[in-house]
Amino acid sequence: MTEAVQFTGVSRLFGNTRAVDNVSLSIPDGEFFSMLGPSGSGKTTCLRLIAGFEQPSAGSIRLHGEEAAGVPPYLRDVNTVFQDYALFPHMNVQDNVAYGLKVKGVAAAERRTRAREALQMVALGEFGERRPAQLSGGQRQRVALARALVNRPRVLLLDEPLGALDLKLREQMQSELKKLQRQLGITFVFVTHDQTEALSMSDRVAVFNHGRIEQVASPRELYLKPQTAFVAEFVGTSNVLRGELAQRLCGQPRAFSIRPEHIRFAQGEAASDEVQVSAFVHDVQFQGSATRIELRLDNGQPLTVSQANDHRQGQAPAWQPGQRITARWPRAAMTYLHDAQVLP
Amino acid sequence: MNLALEHRTGGTAPGPRRRLANLLYRRPGLYLALLLLPPLAWFGAVYLGSLANLLWQGLYTFDDFSMAVTPELTLANLVALFNAANLDIILRTLAMAVAVSIASALLAFPIAWYMARYTRGRMKAFFYIAVMLPMWASYIVKAYSWTLLLAKGGVLQWFLAHLGLEPALLWLLGLPWLGGSTLSTSHLGRFLVFVYIWLPFMILPIQAALERLPPSLLQASADLGATPRQTFVHVVLPLAVPGIAAGSIFTFSLTLGDFIVPQLVGPPGYFIGSMVYAQQGAIGNLPMAAAFTLVPIVLIAAYLAIVKRLGAFDAL
Amino acid sequence: MHSERAGMPLRLLAWGGLAFLHAPILLIVVYAFNTEDAAFSFPPRGFTLKWLGIALGRADVLEAVKLSLQVAALATLIALVLGSLASLALYRRTFFGKSAISLLLILPIALPGIVTGLALLSAFKALGIAPGLVTIVIGHATFCVVIVYNNVVGRLRRTAHSQIEASLDLGADGWQTFRYIMLPNLGSALLAGGMLAFALSFDEIIVTTFTAGHERTLPIWLLNQLSRPRDVPVTNVVALLVMLATMLPILGAWYLTRDGDSVAGSDK
Numbered sequence: 001m002t003e004a005v006q007f008t009g010v011s012r013l014f015g016n017t018r019a020v021d022n023v024s025l026s027i028p029d030g031e032f033f034s035m036l037g038p039s040g041s042g043k044t045t046c047l048r049l050i051a052g053f054e055q056p057s058a059g060s061i062r063l064h065g066e067e068a069a070g071v072p073p074y075l076r077d078v079n080t081v082f083q084d085y086a087l088f089p090h091m092n093v094q095d096n097v098a099y100g101l102k103v104k105g106v107a108a109a110e111r112r113t114r115a116r117e118a119l120q121m122v123a124l125g126e127f128g129e130r131r132p133a134q135l136s137g138g139q140r141q142r143v144a145l146a147r148a149l150v151n152r153p154r155v156l157l158l159d160e161p162l163g164a165l166d167l168k169l170r171e172q173m174q175s176e177l178k179k180l181q182r183q184l185g186i187t188f189v190f191v192t193h194d195q196t197e198a199l200s201m202s203d204r205v206a207v208f209n210h211g212r213i214e215q216v217a218s219p220r221e222l223y224l225k226p227q228t229a230f231v232a233e234f235v236g237t238s239n240v241l242r243g244e245l246a247q248r249l250c251g252q253p254r255a256f257s258i259r260p261e262h263i264r265f266a267q268g269e270a271a272s273d274e275v276q277v278s279a280f281v282h283d284v285q286f287q288g289s290a291t292r293i294e295l296r297l298d299n300g301q302p303l304t305v306s307q308a309n310d311h312r313q314g315q316a317p318a319w320q321p322g323q324r325i326t327a328r329w330p331r332a333a334m335t336y337l338h339d340a341q342v343l344p
Numbered sequence: 345m346n347l348a349l350e351h352r353t354g355g356t357a358p359g360p361r362r363r364l365a366n367l368l369y370r371r372p373g374l375y376l377a378l379l380l381l382p383p384l385a386w387f388g389a390v391y392l393g394s395l396a397n398l399l400w401q402g403l404y405t406f407d408d409f410s411m412a413v414t415p416e417l418t419l420a421n422l423v424a425l426f427n428a429a430n431l432d433i434i435l436r437t438l439a440m441a442v443a444v445s446i447a448s449a450l451l452a453f454p455i456a457w458y459m460a461r462y463t464r465g466r467m468k469a470f471f472y473i474a475v476m477l478p479m480w481a482s483y484i485v486k487a488y489s490w491t492l493l494l495a496k497g498g499v500l501q502w503f504l505a506h507l508g509l510e511p512a513l514l515w516l517l518g519l520p521w522l523g524g525s526t527l528s529t530s531h532l533g534r535f536l537v538f539v540y541i542w543l544p545f546m547i548l549p550i551q552a553a554l555e556r557l558p559p560s561l562l563q564a565s566a567d568l569g570a571t572p573r574q575t576f577v578h579v580v581l582p583l584a585v586p587g588i589a590a591g592s593i594f595t596f597s598l599t600l601g602d603f604i605v606p607q608l609v610g611p612p613g614y615f616i617g618s619m620v621y622a623q624q625g626a627i628g629n630l631p632m633a634a635a636f637t638l639v640p641i642v643l644i645a646a647y648l649a650i651v652k653r654l655g656a657f658d659a660l
Numbered sequence: 661m662h663s664e665r666a667g668m669p670l671r672l673l674a675w676g677g678l679a680f681l682h683a684p685i686l687l688i689v690v691y692a693f694n695t696e697d698a699a700f701s702f703p704p705r706g707f708t709l710k711w712l713g714i715a716l717g718r719a720d721v722l723e724a725v726k727l728s729l730q731v732a733a734l735a736t737l738i739a740l741v742l743g744s745l746a747s748l749a750l751y752r753r754t755f756f757g758k759s760a761i762s763l764l765l766i767l768p769i770a771l772p773g774i775v776t777g778l779a780l781l782s783a784f785k786a787l788g789i790a791p792g793l794v795t796i797v798i799g800h801a802t803f804c805v806v807i808v809y810n811n812v813v814g815r816l817r818r819t820a821h822s823q824i825e826a827s828l829d830l831g832a833d834g835w836q837t838f839r840y841i842m843l844p845n846l847g848s849a850l851l852a853g854g855m856l857a858f859a860l861s862f863d864e865i866i867v868t869t870f871t872a873g874h875e876r877t878l879p880i881w882l883l884n885q886l887s888r889p890r891d892v893p894v895t896n897v898v899a900l901l902v903m904l905a906t907m908l909p910i911l912g913a914w915y916l917t918r919d920g921d922s923v924a925g926s927d928k
Contacts, residue, residue, distance in 0.1 A: 053825050072369040073828040080829045086822035090844045100830035103840070151830060365833035372753075379749035380761070383742040383805065387764050391776075391802050394783035398775075401782050451677060458674030462666040471678070473914060478681040480856075480910040482863045484879040485899045488886060489684035492691065499687060502703070543681065601772020604865060608886060620774045621869070630782060637775045644771070 002065040004029045004155050004187040005050055010059035011211075012045050019045040021211035022059070027189065027204075029064075029154070032181050034190045034198040037208030038234070043191045044083075046208075047157050050189060051080050064154060074103075079148035080157040084164075085140045087132035093119065093143050094128035100151040118150035119143075121180075138169045145180075155187045162197065174201055195235045199223065207231050223259075227338050232257035239263075239303050240337065249275050255337045260292070260306035262333035265325055276328035279303060281319050293319055295327060303327065402634035411628055421635035430619075434639055437616040440531075441599040444538040445546075445592040451539065452546035452591065453584070459547075460554035475551075479544030484604065490537045491608055494528040501527070524611050534610030538599050545598070546591035553587025554580070586655035593651060597644045616640055685903065692900035694893070715897040724881035725901075730793060731877060732861040735800035739857045740850060742801070743808025750809075751816040768803035773866030776803065781870040791873025799871040800864060804857035811853030811917065812846060819845050852916040855909035863906045878902055 005027040012020040020042045027033045035043035048054040049061060052073035061068040063076060079100070087096050095102075098115040106114075119125050122142035132140055141161055148156055158177075162170045178201050181188045192198050198205045199219040206216045207230070215227045226232035229240045242255040250256060270276040279295035282302070288309075295303040305327060319325070358366070368375040405416040424430060459471045478486070493499045504513050517523045517530055524530025557580065565575040603617030614622065616639055623633035666674070695706035715721055746765060750758060768776050780799050781791075789795060819842075827837040865879040872880060882902065885895040 051825075051829055053828075070370045072366055072833070073825070074831045074833050075366075078829075080826070082822045082826055084820060084822055086820060086826035088823060088826075088841060099827070099832070099840070103827075103830065103832035103836045147826075147830065361835055362833055365835055368834060376749055376753060376755065379745050383746040383749075383765070384761070386738075386742055386802070386805075390783075390798060391768060391779075392764070394779035395775075397783050397786055398779040451680075454670055454673035455677040458666055458670055462670075462674075469918070473911070474678050475681065476914065477907050477910060478685060480859060480863075480906055481685055482879065482899075482902045482906045484863070484865050484882050485688060485903045486684060488882060488895070488899055489688050491886065492687060493684060540680070540684065543677075547677075597770070597772060601774050601866070603774060604883065617772065617774045617866075620778060624778060624781065624870075630785075633778055634782065637772075637778055640772045641775060 002029070003027060003062070004031070004064060005033075005189065006062040006065075007046070007049075008060045008062075010046075010049065010056045010061060012042075012049060012054055013057045018211045020049065020056075023211075023213055024059075025206055025213060025216060027187060029187055030185050032178065032188045032190065032201060032203045034192060034202040034205045035208060036192055036195055036198040036205050036235070038193055041208035042211035043193075043206075043208045044159055045211075047080075047159055047189060047191050050155070051078055051157055052076050077153055078155045078157060079151050079153040080159065081141075081144045081148050081161045083159045083161065085132075085144040085161075087140055087143055087147070089132055091132075092128065093124065093130050093132065093135070096132065096143060097128075097147045097150050099147065104151075114150055115146075118146040121149070122146045137164050138173070141165065141173065145177075149180075149184070153186065155189060156181075158188060158190045160192055161190075162192075163194075170197070177201065199235070205235075207234060209234075225335055226257055229255060229257065229337050232335065232337060237304060237306075241301065245297070245299060245301060249277065250331070250334065252336075256334045257337060258329055258334050260304045261290075261308075263303070263305040263327050263329045265305075265307075266328050267326070270328050273331050274328050275331060275334070276326055277303070278324065278326055281321050281323045281325055283321060284319050291319075295325070398634050398637065401631055402638065404631040404634075406629045406631045413630055421631050422638070424632065425635060425639065430636075433614045433616060433619050436613060437600055438643065440535065440538065440615070441596045443535060444542060444599045445595040447535070447539045448543050448546040448595045449550075449588050449592065451543055452550050453588075456547050456550035456554055456584075456587070457580075459551045460557070461559075475544050475547050479548070483541065486541055487537060487605055487608055490533075490540065491528060494526075494533045494536070494609060496526050496528065498528075528609055529611055531610060534605060537605050537609050538602070541605070542595040542598050545594035546588075549590040549594075550584055550587040553584050553590075557583050589651040589654040593648065596647055597640070600640045600643060688896065688899050688903055691896040694896070696893075711893040711897045715894045715901075718894060720876075720881065721894070721898055724876050724878045727793065727796075727875060728862055728878040731796050731800055732858045734793075734797045735804050735861040736854050736857045738797070738801035739804035739808045740854050743805045743853060743857075744812050744846075744850065746805065747809050747813035747816055751813045752821065765806045765809055769806055773864075774870075777867040777870030780867070784871070791871060792875055795871040795873070796868055796875065796877065799867045800861040803864075803867065804861055807857045807860060808850070808853035811849045811856070811913075815846055815849035815917075816842075848916040852913035855913045855916075859906045859909040863902070 003026040005025075007023050007025045010020060010023045011018060023042070023046060035046055037043045045054060049056055050063070050068075052068065052071060055069070063078065068076065088099065091099065094112075094115055097118050098111040101111040101114060116125065116128065119128060122145055124139060124142050124146065127135065127139065127143075132143065135143065141164075144161070161177075162173050165173065174197060177188070177190075190198070190201065199222070202219055204216060204218055205222055207214045207222065209230045215222060215231045217225070222231065222235050226235060226238070229242075232238040232240055237260055238257045239260065240255060240257045241249065246255055247253050266276075277297055279297045281293060282296045283294040285292045285294075286309075290306050290308050293305045293307065295305060297303060368378075402421055403417045403419070405414045405418045405420070406412075407414065425434075455471075455475070459468065459475075463471050495501075501510075501513075504510050513527070516532060517525070517527070522530060522532040522535075524533065527533045561579060561583075562575055565579045566572075570578065601617050603615060603621050606615040606618050616636065620633045620636045623629045623636060690704055692711065693707050693709065694704040695708045695710075696704065746761070750762060776799065780795070780802075784791060784795050823841055823845075824837055827841045828834075832840065863879060865877075865883060868877055868880060869883075876884065878898070879902065882895065882898060885891055885898075888895075
């Protein structure tokens with residue numbers, strides 16, 4: 001099977017800035033693939049390279065095995081859902097959705113049928129006559145989705161499509177998008193800066209930082225086995241320990257990460273497969289389902305611990321700022337990082 | 345990819361338009377060049393060519409005796425600009441341009457301030473149109489209207505007579521710098537017409553500058569104990585300066601180059617514009633006229649350099 | 661936020677300023693319907709439409725109107741084409757010489773009309789082109805381009821670029837995108853820019869005195885009339901018509917661009 005999207009050594013320069021820096025990746029057909037990273041990390045530029053709005057400064061992009069260089073966006077079998085939706089304000093919803101069919105010369109009757117089907121698919125069958133300005137943000141988002149999908153692309157690009165929606169709507173759309181992708185079986189390339197979103201929807205996630213890919217992995221692997229300090233800290237919350245401290249704790253000169261929920265407080269001797277440190281409680285935050293405790297180790301290093309709350313017992317947590325405490329975690333929960341040895 | 349599209353469009357080969365579209369996508373530089381070619385050709389050939397030709401002609405020789413122009417290069421025309429008579433013309437025009445700019449700013453400010461701060465919605469739109477319409481209304485008709493207003497026995501005099509203000513007018517006309525035998529042949533009359541015609545060009549940039557001034561700034565100033573006068577001097581005025589400077593570009597340069605108003609209203613004596621017009625027309629000395637156009641160009645360039653430092657270009 | 665009311669002196673100055681701006685215009689309206697044919701008498705004696713009929717029957721007036729309309733139409737057409745091309749080229753891309761090009765577009769209205777006028781005149785003379793309709797149009801088109809440019813470039817900058825990308829993405833090539841997406845968006849800006857350019861051309865006098873030769877546009881006809889006191893009533897009527905012909909397009913342009921764009925030609 002050919003890859004839907006394949007980047008080989010792709011770079012994109014804007015002046016002297018390397019927006020995308022020597023990126024190689026391949027996305028198999030039918031995958032829900034996310035590009036995750038902070039703003040300016042190059043994920044959106046990668047999306048625009050796939051769509052054909054940008055040209056690579058170096059490297060090669062193949063779409064379903066064919067070289068994409070010089071192929072204009074209108075000849076690519078790829079459609080995009082834009083961050084601002086980019087609905088045409090002077091057309092009604094029906095005409096917006098039918099636009100792609102119209103410019104490709106599809107007959108009017110078929111256009112209408114297919115546009116109606118697409119709108120029904122996103123539960124907006126009744127809204128064809130409305131103007132984009134008369135719709136809510138969530139509805140516009142669905143129109144943008146229908147407008148892209150009506151063309152039956154082999155790859156759908158989504159550029160932070162849920163960013164403008166409120167939390168409830170966003171969560172609802174996440175599961176709908178996932179369902180839609182499974183139903184249609186087409187490749188989704190989803191750009192987001194929201195790690196929860198990326199983890200909950202994707203088959204695989206690429207984490208971008210400074211124009212490079214830090215790691216490509218399944219959500220589970222990304223969370224449990226981050227390869228770099230950046231991934232460890234960007235995906236979920238993590239404690240990254242380095243240098244002398246790391247050496248003392250695990251006997252190796254390597255940086256590692258430990259998730260807050262893997263740290264326990266305990267009395268007595270540690271088991272042989274556990275690591276333990278002594279620390280002060282710095283701050284305690286009640287967060288509903290869990291309590292977050294900020295510790296300071298003796299050398300000043302912060303350590304975040306998360307403890308699930310057992311509300312049935314109705315007890316207030318016993319930790320007080322200033323209290324001395326012993327924290328420990330299983331060796332197996334530590335992930336060794338690739339890039340952080342050189343850092344102090 | 346192309347195969348995919350051909351499949352969708354029924355396998356027809358792309359037409360010439362589509363092929364051109366593809367080419368322009370692949371060669372954005374070519375696309376840009378095609379867009380720019382017509383306007384650049386027009387402006388390069390028609391406009392810059394003419395300007396260069398004009399400045400070159402300023403170096404030609406004009407024979408006073410035969411009234412003929414010969415293409416012998418000379419600096420005599422440029423030197424002649426510094427004749428006492430020509431300097432007089434330049435200073436007269438310059439003084440008027442400065443006076444008109446100052447007066448326009450003084451008159452424009454309260455209108456702009458009121459528009460920016462005390463009007464909104466329909467009222468703001470009303471004021472905006474009420475300033476824009478006179479600005480765009482025919483220049484020559486506005487000048488003509490003022491000849492009717494200022495004429496002996498005209499509207500202004502009628503009003504002054506009925507208000508019993510005629511002695512005041514006579515006194516004003518008697519003043520050495522303002523005066524003249526009647527309103528329509530006085531410096532004062534010409535000044536009024538200029539101020540009237542260019543005033544809207546001053547109001548709108550000031551209004552735009554004041555519009556950008558957040559009301560919270562004024563409240564903050566008052567909150568910190570400033571009196572309204574102090575707020576005005578220390579907060580409002582400094583922030584309005586770019587707008588005033590931008591407006592003054594118009595009032596200054598438009599007055600500097602005008603030759604219709606000086607011809608219609610005011611005492612005899614050339615302005616820069618009327619000198620250029622007379623030199624090329626009645627006298628037929630195109631080289632001298634060309635040399636004279638350098639004066640407003642240089643003055644305006646110098647003026648732009650000054651107001652640029654006041655932030656005028658950000659307020660345009 | 662504007663809770664307090666303006667003080668009395670400020671209100672007087674603001675409304676007084678408006679009155680100052682409009683009084684001479686109202687005067688033209690009043691005089692156009694004055695029964696009297698004596699030059700500048702005030703107050704007017706009575707109301708008549710007689711002069712309107714006489715003015716519209718005069719061959720020289722009609723000639724001037726016809727020429728001015730021709731000039732303005734042709735100059736606007738050229739300005740629309742050149743101004744749109746320039747704005748499409750300049751609105752988004754940055755490239756070497758871009759600011760020089762935008763300065764070049766503004767130059768014809770930034771420099772005094774006498775400079776532009778004399779430059780064109782001397783160029784026409786040097787090339788042996790006889791002054792007439794063509795030379796007037798060339799002059800007017802040159803300073804009208806920037807008016808169209810300002811309006812169109814303003815609209816282009818306000819139109820989300822993602823719409824153009826969306827169109828390409830959905831399978832429309834450059835032509836289709838221009839036809840279906842950009843043109844509908846630009847339509848009213850083009851119309852507004854065209855109206856402003858038309859008004860500017862219709863009213864222009866300074867450059868025209870240099871490029872017109874013996875031809876008389878309406879403003880030049882008016883200027884010549886000012887030295888003919890006996891013809892005052894006809895002059896008054898024509899003045900009113902010229903005034904309306906320049907003010908109505910401005911109102912139209914304002915209406916078309918009122919939400920969002922400031923009328924981008926306001927820096928006439």
